[in-house]
Amino acid sequence: MRKIKTMIEPFKIKMVEPIKQTTEEYRREVLKNAKFNLFNVKAEDVLIDLLTDSGTSAMSSMQWAEIMNGDESYAGARSFFAFEKEVKNLTGLKHIIPTHQGRAAEKILFSIIGGKGKTVISNTHFDTTRANVEYSGCKALDLVIPEGKQASLDHPFKGNMDISALEKAITEIGASNIPVVIMTITNNAGGGQPVSMENIKATKKVCEKHGIPMFIDACRFAENAFFIKKREKGYQDKTPLEISKEMFSYCDGATMSAKKDALVNIGGFLALNNDELAQQARNMLILTEGFHTYGGLAGRDLAAMAQGLKEVVDESYLAYRIRSTEYVGEKLTEKGVPIILPPGGHAIFVDAAAMLPHIPKDQYPAQALACELYAMGGIRGVEIGSAMMDRDPETKKNRPAPMELVRLAIPRRVYTQSHMDYVIEILDIVNKEKNSIRGLKMIYEAPVLRHFTAKFEQV
Numbered sequence: 001m002r003k004i005k006t007m008i009e010p011f012k013i014k015m016v017e018p019i020k021q022t023t024e025e026y027r028r029e030v031l032k033n034a035k036f037n038l039f040n041v042k043a044e045d046v047l048i049d050l051l052t053d054s055g056t057s058a059m060s061s062m063q064w065a066e067i068m069n070g071d072e073s074y075a076g077a078r079s080f081f082a083f084e085k086e087v088k089n090l091t092g093l094k095h096i097i098p099t100h101q102g103r104a105a106e107k108i109l110f111s112i113i114g115g116k117g118k119t120v121i122s123n124t125h126f127d128t129t130r131a132n133v134e135y136s137g138c139k140a141l142d143l144v145i146p147e148g149k150q151a152s153l154d155h156p157f158k159g160n161m162d163i164s165a166l167e168k169a170i171t172e173i174g175a176s177n178i179p180v181v182i183m184t185i186t187n188n189a190g191g192g193q194p195v196s197m198e199n200i201k202a203t204k205k206v207c208e209k210h211g212i213p214m215f216i217d218a219c220r221f222a223e224n225a226f227f228i229k230k231r232e233k234g235y236q237d238k239t240p241l242e243i244s245k246e247m248f249s250y251c252d253g254a255t256m257s258a259k260k261d262a263l264v265n266i267g268g269f270l271a272l273n274n275d276e277l278a279q280q281a282r283n284m285l286i287l288t289e290g291f292h293t294y295g296g297l298a299g300r301d302l303a304a305m306a307q308g309l310k311e312v313v314d315e316s317y318l319a320y321r322i323r324s325t326e327y328v329g330e331k332l333t334e335k336g337v338p339i340i341l342p343p344g345g346h347a348i349f350v351d352a353a354a355m356l357p358h359i360p361k362d363q364y365p366a367q368a369l370a371c372e373l374y375a376m377g378g379i380r381g382v383e384i385g386s387a388m389m390d391r392d393p394e395t396k397k398n399r400p401a402p403m404e405l406v407r408l409a410i411p412r413r414v415y416t417q418s419h420m421d422y423v424i425e426i427l428d429i430v431n432k433e434k435n436s437i438r439g440l441k442m443i444y445e446a447p448v449l450r451h452f453t454a455k456f457e458q459v
C-alpha cells in the first residue's frame, strides 16, 4: 500500500460559527481598555482562542443528536444508565458518580479522604486538585521525574512519576498518612506530557505494597493512551480503547473533567471501587451537586458525555489530535520560536524568557508576549509565569516563577490546519519583531489568583 503523507481533519464541517475579523489597530485599543489582561477581552474580539482546551471542544452531530435524545427525569434517567455503562466499560470501576465538572469530583473525594496531617502524592497535581487537597487541610506533594522539569529536554514520557522518590516519600511520611496517590494523565503541567504504562504499573505496585489506593486524574486519558501506542514498546498493535482499559485496570478510582477528553462543554465524574467510600461520596453529592443519577448535570449532558467517550478513543481522531499539536511545535521550532520540547498532547508552551531577554522578569515577559500575540494576530493564549505565581503569603514578596511561558491550548476539533498555520505565521512575525515588545508593570492585583483580574500598563 502507498503511504499518503497529508493528514486531514477526520471530520467534515456541518455547522459553522463565524469569527469576527478585527484589525491590529482595533485590537491594540481593546488591549489598552482591557489593561493588558486577556481575561478582560471579550471572546468575540478574539480570532483564535487558545486560552484553554477545557469545555471548548466541538461536539459531533451524534453528540448533538444525543442532546435532543437526553432523558431529563430526576431519578434513574435513561441517559444516566448510558453514561454509567460507557464509563464502566472504559474504567472497569464499580461505582460511577456524575459531577458537573472535574473539581466537583475532587472536592467530594478530598473532603472525605483528605484532612489535616495527611499528604496526597501525585506526579503533578493540577491547580484545582491541589486547591481541593489543600482546602481539606492536607498537603499536596508533586513527584514528577527530574526530566519532566527541564524545558527542552527530549523524553518520551515527561509526565512520569519518580518511583524512587515516591518510595522515599512514603517511608518518610508513613503510608497511613497518605490517603491516595494520584496519577495525572496526561500530566497537565508541561502541556500534557504523557505517562508510560510501565510507570503507571510501577506506581501501582509501590502503592499496593503500602496499602495506598491509586487514583487516576483521567482528564486526558485518551491522549495519554495514544502516546503509549506511539512511544511504548508492545502497544503498537493495541487500540486506544484497549490501552485505556489497561491503564484504568491498575487504579482504584478516577476523577475526570469531561470538558477535556469526553469532548463535551460541561461534565465530569468520580469513579471508584470502594463501596463505603462510594456511599459517602453519593451522600456528599446529594448535598452539593444533586441526586446520584444526574450529579448537577442535565440528562442531555450525560447523554453527550456517553457519546463523546466513545468518539475520543477513535484512532483516526487521536492521530489527528496529537499530530496537529506536534505539527505546530515542529513549525515553530523550524522558525526559531523557542518552545518546550517535545510538545505535549493539548498545548504548546512558548518560552517567553528565551524569546524576550530584553524584558526583565519583574516586567512580566510572558504576559507581554501574550498581549503582543493578541495585538498582532487576535490570538489569545495565557501567561504561565510571574503574574500567575502570586506573592508569598507570608513574606508578601513576588514568588519567582520557574519559567516564563505562554500556553497555547488547542481546543478539540475546533480549528483547522489553516487556523494553525495562521498562528504559526503570527508567532514568526512576533518573534522577528520581538525587540519592539515592551515590558509591563502591574498596577492592580488581588490578594490571591491575581492573574485573573490584574491590571497592567506598558513600561
Ligand SMILES: *Cc1c(COP(=O)(O)O)cnc(C)c1O
Binding pocket: 054, 101, 102, 103, 104, 126, 128, 129, 184, 188, 217, 219, 256, 257, 258, 259, 260, 267, 268
Ligand atoms: C481541567 C482539569 C481538572 C479540573 O477539571 P474542571 O472540569 O476544570 O473542574 C482537573 N485535573 C486536570 C488534569 C485538568 O486538566
